[in-house]
Amino acid sequence: MKSTGVHLDIDQKHFSPSYVWDIYINGLYFHSDMEKADVILKLSEHEKNLIKNELYAFVNACIKQIVYVGNIVHNAFSKKEITF
16 A cells, blocks of 8 residues: 555655554564664654554455455355355
8 A cells, every 4th residue: 555645754764554454463563673663653643643643444344355356256256156
């Protein structure tokens, strides 16, 4: 995903949806990459809220793609176009 419709720059750094995903997943949620975690921790509360919006929009777009592909697979199985 390239954009959520908002071009978010904080301190001359562009926070694209994929970059926000990377710093949250690798910095805070699953891995302990302190360099990435520091990017988030150094932000003001207002800035954190803005990038969380980017994260949520990214996750929402991913879910839509997963559901879309799931529907394709489901229809293919229903029509017996795929068998195992």
